[in-house]
Amino acid sequence: MRRFLRENSLGLVFGLLFLIVLVGQAFAGHADFNQQQLSEGLPEIGLGRYLTSASFGVDVLENWQSEYLQFFLYIWFTVWLLQKGSPESKELDKPGRESDRDQKVGHFADARSPKWARASGFRLWLFSNSLGLVMGLIFLLSWLGQSITGWAAYNEEQLGDLQDPVTWATYVTEPDFWNRTLQNWQSELLAVASMAILAIYLRQRGSSQSKPVGAAHTATGVEG
Known part of the structure; x- marks a missing residue:
């Protein structure tokens, strides 16, 4: 467990901070929303309703x-x-997409390369651009x-x-x-x-x- 935490500490810490900040935003946003409601003469709402608003x-x-x-x-x-x-x-x-040798794809893939790095055609193109495509999506x-x-x-x-x-x-x-x-x-x-x-x-x-x-x-x- 200690080794897992050390080797994944960056992602785990940022994930935890994200959850803490999101919870803080929920409570602060709820309080701010209810202040606006009261200033407009409207009733306050509960936290659960605010979170689904x-x-x-x-x-x-x-x-x-x-x-x-x-x-x-x-x-x-x-x-x-x-x-x-x-x-x-x-x-x-x-600059640019670099050579197959530099990118370790196709015939230049080594023993530790992902399976799709050894593929060709559409599968190789998809894997080669997967990070940007997912971020864009x-x-x-x-x-x-x-x-x-x-x-x-x-x-x-x-x-x-x-x-x-x-x-x-x-x-x-x-x-x-x-x-x-x-x-x-x-x-x-x-x-x-x-x-x-x-x-x-x-x-x-x-x-x-x-x-x-x-x-x-x-x-x-x-x-x-």
Whole structure:
């Protein structure tokens, strides 16, 4: 058990932190929602009802979709785009999809290579692009979920203000939807750019996201 925890500590810790923060968001969001209810002369609702509400759903999903957009773009862009001196970039002489030998696919697969790395045709293409495809799919699904829950929450406000509800197609053209969406996108894109550029000049000893402390600023694709 100790060996399992040590070898999987990164994923386990982040998973645990995710659950803690999600629970914290649920309680804080519930309290905030009820404060708004009271200020508008409406009754409070229970935690269970809040957790199944469109308000909670859109708050969660609008962050998820921006995170997975970040990963999707980062995975695909780093195939071709480079950043001199950054550990987040590939080496400067390796842009593109690289050779079969470098990627250990087909005849160049070794004994420990996954089975699909030895395949050909569509199966090899699918496995070769599976990370980016799955990240993109999760982004699309969470974006769709955000649009649906946001639409439901928006229509609740419309009805509360004695205004007509709108269709989903109309909602996704509304400023409310794009304000929620774009404020998250810009923050994620800024975070990626900051990490790629600051890691050229700054170090974190022992981190796989940093170059070795003594590595030159121009060293590219080198991790500590």
